[in-house]
Amino acid sequence: xxxxEEDPQALSIQEGENATMNCSYKTSINNLQWYRQNxxxxxxxxxxxxxxxxxxxxxxxxxxxxxxxxxxxxxxxASRAADTASYFCATxxxxxxxxxxxxxxxxxxRP
Amino acid sequence: xxxxxxxxxxLVTQMGNDKSIKCEQNLxxxxxxxxxxxxxxxxxxxxxxNNKELIINETxxxxxxxxxxxKAHLNLHINSLELGDSAVYFCASSRGSPQETQYFGPxxxxxxx
Numbered sequence: 348x349x350x351x352e353e354d355p356q357a358l359s360i361q362e363g364e365n366a367t368m369n370c371s372y373k374t375s376i377n378n379l380q381w382y383r384q385n386x387x388x389x390x391x392x393x394x395x396x397x398x399x400x401x402x403x404x405x406x407x408x409x410x411x412x413x414x415x416x417x418x419x420x421x422x423x424x425a426s427r428a429a430d431t432a433s434y435f436c437a438t439x440x441x442x443x444x445x446x447x448x449x450x451x452x453x454x455x456x457r458p
Numbered sequence: 459x460x461x462x463x464x465x466x467x468x469l470v471t472q473m474g475n476d477k478s479i480k481c482e483q484n485l486x487x488x489x490x491x492x493x494x495x496x497x498x499x500x501x502x503x504x505x506x507x508n509n510k511e512l513i514i515n516e517t518x519x520x521x522x523x524x525x526x527x528x529k530a531h532l533n534l535h536i537n538s539l540e541l542g543d544s545a546v547y548f549c550a551s552s553r554g555s556p557q558e559t560q561y562f563g564p565x566x567x568x569x570x571x
Contacts, residue, residue, distance in 0.1 A: 377557055389462070389548055389562035390501075433499060439557030445514050446556055448501040 351379070351436040351449035359455040366423040368452045370436030371416075377439045379412060380446070381421050384433045393421075393434075428458045461485050462563035464549050469568045471539055479534045479566045481549030489513070490532040491550040491560065492524060501548070506556055507532055514556065539570045 351372045360366050370379065378397045382390040396403045396412045396419065403410050409422040423430055433451040440447070462483045471477055483490060491514070492504040506514035507526040521537040532549060549563040 380559065382562075384499075387565075389564045390550075390560075392559045392561070395559055435501065439555075444556065445503050445506065445516075446560060451499050451501075 351438045351447065353434070353436055353449045353452045355452060356450070357453045357455070359457065360426055362426060362428055362456055362458050364426055366426050366430070366454055366456070368421045368423075368434055368454070369418060370420070370438075370449060371418045372436075372438045373417065374440055375414070375417075377441075379410075379419050379439075380437045381408075381410060381419075382435045382437060382448075384435065384451070386432070390435065423454075426454075426456045428456050430454060431456045462549055462551055462561050464547075464563040464566050466566060467564065469566060470571065471569075472571055473539055473541060475539050476535070476537045477539060477568070478536070479547055479549075479568075481532045481534070481563055483530055483549075483551040483561070483563075485551055485553075485561060487551040487553050487561070488529055489552045489554060489556060490526065490529070491548075491552075491556070492532065492534050493548040493550060493562075495546045495548060495565070497545070505532075505534075508554075539568075541570050544568055544570045 351370045380395045381393040384390045407424045412419045435451045437446045437448045489508045491506045495501045505524040510526045526532045546565045550560040552558045552560045
């Protein structure tokens with residue numbers, strides 16, 4: 348399966364701490380995306396990183412991509428209770444094929 | 459203004475019934491999708507249309523039939539509903555390629571009794 352696999356499956360941290368989530372995949376990608384899903388809501392796009400990029404930032408989010416290890420990490424700095432959500436990585440493989448989502452990581456940020 | 463909207467938000471129905479879910483996007487995107495999210499939050503693509511043409515058709519029972527009357531709308535009709543169809547169904551859209559950023563609707567929670 349080309350599906351990305353996130354780890355850990357669940358993460359619980361204290362407000363103010365950093366949260367690091369990882370995603371690994373099996374076949375070469377065109378890009379990798381991270382999405383957030385709050386409880387009872389649709390997915391919201393966070394960041395897209397292309398296969399020729401190594402790092403991207405967006406506010407408190409930092410995404411890295413290591414194509415040699417076929418892995419990506421999402422770092423949320425100075426976490427807030429509002430960051431409590433499920434986080435999914437999604438990978439694009441081949442030409443114009445579907446986006447494949449991982450199973451998600453449940454992040455709980457304790458106030 | 460809601461970018462991707464779905465109706466209804468909740469759908470409770472009996473086994474064997476036929477139901478439809480509607481989706482509309484006002485982003486001017488060319489590509490739309492239907493996803494199914496199960497109780498373990500696993501998100502699986504079902505269909506995708508680009509400019510009213512079917513471009514992704516995953517292994518889905520024939521009871522599910524998408525219809526795109528224009529590029530801003532993608533509806534999902536489900537015949538003879540089964541218990542296993544209970545899930546959250548998400549509509550999404552992207553500007554062009556399925557690998558571009560996708561914008562999701564709020565979801566339709568379907569419960570088959």
